[in-house]
Amino acid sequence: MVGQSTRALQHSLQLLRRKVSTWGSGGTVGPHRFSVVNLGLTERCDFHCRFCHRWKKEGIAALDLDRYRGLIDQLSDYMVPPAKLRLAGGEVLLLPELPELVCHASRKGWAVEICTNGWYLDKAMARRLGDCGVALVAVSLDSLDPRVHDELRGKPGATERVLQALEAMGREAPQVHLTLMTLILKQNLFHLVPLVRWADAHPHLDGVFFQVLYSNLGDDWRLRHTNEEVRDLLPPPGETSRVLAELAALKQAGSAIENEPAQLRTFALYYEEPFRLQRRGPCPLAEDTCVIDEYGMLRFCPYSEQVAGEVFATPLAELLDSNAAREQKEQMQRCTGTCYSVLNCLFKEE
Numbered sequence: 001m002v003g004q005s006t007r008a009l010q011h012s013l014q015l016l017r018r019k020v021s022t023w024g025s026g027g028t029v030g031p032h033r034f035s036v037v038n039l040g041l042t043e044r045c046d047f048h049c050r051f052c053h054r055w056k057k058e059g060i061a062a063l064d065l066d067r068y069r070g071l072i073d074q075l076s077d078y079m080v081p082p083a084k085l086r087l088a089g090g091e092v093l094l095l096p097e098l099p100e101l102v103c104h105a106s107r108k109g110w111a112v113e114i115c116t117n118g119w120y121l122d123k124a125m126a127r128r129l130g131d132c133g134v135a136l137v138a139v140s141l142d143s144l145d146p147r148v149h150d151e152l153r154g155k156p157g158a159t160e161r162v163l164q165a166l167e168a169m170g171r172e173a174p175q176v177h178l179t180l181m182t183l184i185l186k187q188n189l190f191h192l193v194p195l196v197r198w199a200d201a202h203p204h205l206d207g208v209f210f211q212v213l214y215s216n217l218g219d220d221w222r223l224r225h226t227n228e229e230v231r232d233l234l235p236p237p238g239e240t241s242r243v244l245a246e247l248a249a250l251k252q253a254g255s256a257i258e259n260e261p262a263q264l265r266t267f268a269l270y271y272e273e274p275f276r277l278q279r280r281g282p283c284p285l286a287e288d289t290c291v292i293d294e295y296g297m298l299r300f301c302p303y304s305e306q307v308a309g310e311v312f313a314t315p316l317a318e319l320l321d322s323n324a325a326r327e328q329k330e331q332m333q334r335c336t337g338t339c340y341s342v343l344n345c346l347f348k349e350e
């Protein structure tokens with residue numbers, strides 16, 4: 001009886017500490033709360049995209065569902081609705097447990113998002129994901145021309161499968177937000193405006209989200225554009241700025257481009273001089289985002305060499321209260337660089 005009430009008291013104190021804790025006396029970084037969690041599940045993929053290194057690794061082939069359910073439960077204590085849980089890969093649809101994980105996280109109140117190359121998104125998978133309450137499915141498509149998309153993706157038939165996937169989602173899970181994810185590259189630069197016009201007229205698509213190329217062709221993300229393979233994909237600055245201005249005008253005219261004009265303008269600056277681009281304020285990810293990779297390593301900055309800890313070895317509450325977590329968040333306050341995350345998926349206007 002006494003043991004039970006002590007445990008109850010400890011639990012209440014722990015919850016209270018989570019709610020009121022601030023970092024340091026100045027309280028410059030607030031208590032932990034997550035509105036976006038990027039949960040990497042596997043790097044495994046059977047495409048051979050020219051701009052991606054993930055397929056070169058073996059990656060995890062199956063998930064321990066109980067461990068992941070437990071992790072999602074712990075993360076849910078810090079969730080600030082409407083909170084996004086991005087289940088990331090690799091190709092997450094290669095994981096047999098993926099739909100079950102989507103079901104669990106949706107039930108917990110997360111808006112679950114996945115990005116896929118579309119190959120395995122057939123009717124049955126679309127129905128299953130829809131039934132599980134997935135909030136957003138993004139399908140990567142860089143051009144409607146198979147000679148361009150299939151070549152960039154190293155997979156003959158990739159374009160056709162994307163078109164089939166969009167059809168399957170529209171028919172089997174029409175309530176799910178369905179977008180294209182499109183990279184801006186030398187090879188597809190002049191395909192972007194026609195792609196947007198096509199998407200605007202598509203019966204099932206809700207939008208197109210553009211991304212800039214970031215070098216991840218190696219384990220060291222700082223290699224950036226020094227790599228020959230990357231240089232061959234970079235679009236020419238002047239023409240790119242013109243295309244991006246055209247996309248911003250389409251957006252303002254009501255097109256379903258999901259990037260805000262400010263982000264498209266930042267993309268133009270980035271392609272003009274990738275190394276010069278600097279941010280002013282503290283990293284926007286420090287506030288309410290965390291990243292957990294496929295090995296369970298927790299970071300707040302996805303590019304930090306240090307980890308805050310391993311979520312399958314230590315309770316999340318303990319990791320979040322650790323010095324390692326505090327140090328990483330403090331470093332993020334000082335970072336004025338730019339990176340894939342703040343440019344692309346987690347862009348915030350400064």
Ligand SMILES: C[S@@+](CC[C@H](N)C(=O)[O-])C[C@H]1O[C@@H](n2cnc3c(N)ncnc32)[C@H](O)[C@@H]1O
Binds near residue numbers: 091214
């Ligand atoms: C890493 S993939 C994982 C999901 C899935 N396999 C796919 O390709 O859609 C997620 C998104 O990142 C994009 N991507 C891959 N490598 C990139 C790079 N070097 N720079 C920018 N975006 C990249 C892909 O085109 C895709 O839209």
Ligand code: SF4
Binds near residue numbers: 089
């Ligand atoms: S971008 Fe996606 S489809 Fe292409 S290799 Fe990387 S993980 Fe696979």
Ligand code: SF4
Binds near residue numbers: 302304331337338
């Ligand atoms: S590299 Fe800098 S801007 Fe990017 S996530 Fe890390 S701290 Fe933020």
